[in-house]
Amino acid sequence: MAESETQTLIGASNQQTAVDVGAPAERPRSSRAYKVAGVTLLACVLIVGQAATAYFLLSQKGDIKSLEEQNNKMKTELTRGRSGGRISLPSQMHIPMKILPEAFDDTAEEEASTGTAATLTLCQMEMAGLKPVQVPGFQPACDKQGLYNPQQCYMGHCWCVNPENGQQIPGSMSKGSVICVKPAGMFALTDVED
Template identity: 55%
Template sequence: MSDPETPNQPLLQAATNVPAAQRGSSSRAYKVAGFTLLACLLIAGQAMIAYFLLNQRNDIKSLEEQNSNLQAEMTRGRSVAVPMRTHMAMNALPVMDVSMDEDSSITDPEKPAPRQVTDCQLEAAGKKPVQVPGFRPSCDERGLYQPQQCFMTQCWCVNPANGKQIPGSLKNGQASCRAAVIAGETR
């Protein structure tokens, strides 16, 4: 195979037969050409990035304006109330008798007086503001707060009389509110 007269001589062997002086200058030329090509590609990439940024300047400006508008709305404290299904029994709502009888001015001792609307019922109906926007407390049939209140994925225990959170009861998921609660105190 190393016979110089063989016409099917491999290309690599033919390249090695080139004199040493020519080999050094051509490899240097290939290196310079490679580095030049690499520099051209980098410059072209930078030019493309600059072009795209200039074309998207308006988009970036409108996104910045939207961001500042949203931040301004968030700092104003205005919240959007999301309709939520309240967990309140229908008999917990006060029923008022509006019939006009001739003896309506006289109160009937056998007829129970309409119940007073509680803070829990007012908060659940959205008539009284709560500290967490969008949260509506759960009330029992007497209008007191349910011992466990939940919002999103977190639950906590409260005093049923006033709805104040019991310290240390906040949990992800269901909270265990088995402790007996007596009008204002926890045991």
């Protein structure tokens, strides 16, 4: 039976013979080929990265030049300010102009002529920003003598204070205005509706 199949196979295939060589023999994998492929891939990635960096630098060239010009301009202005140019930094803190009429009374001219200097009260120093207050951004209101106004307000809330030291009267905090009256050494509170 095997001979007839072989003959049929030979006869059917026009004199071609089929040879069974078996499974291919396993060769050891070439690690050198993998190394070369990895190095080649790495080199390609690095070249593409360099090309992308060059492209982005060239596309941002105008912006970089503009920033360099601004930097040079600021450097020249700063050096000119130090060398006696028109730009100079203040050497001391100044009192804001809006509080000057309230901070100094009419006796300042008389004291200046006699040689005594005018001193600011605690309220005036807090109002001028020369002394820190407990609530950031709050500036107390002072009267002409430099004492605290009996009513102080900040961000829609008002309260009564002791005019001499600015301490809040307990229980006087109210949303909106309050009237602080001082009959015979005592404070009386009256709510005022807005």
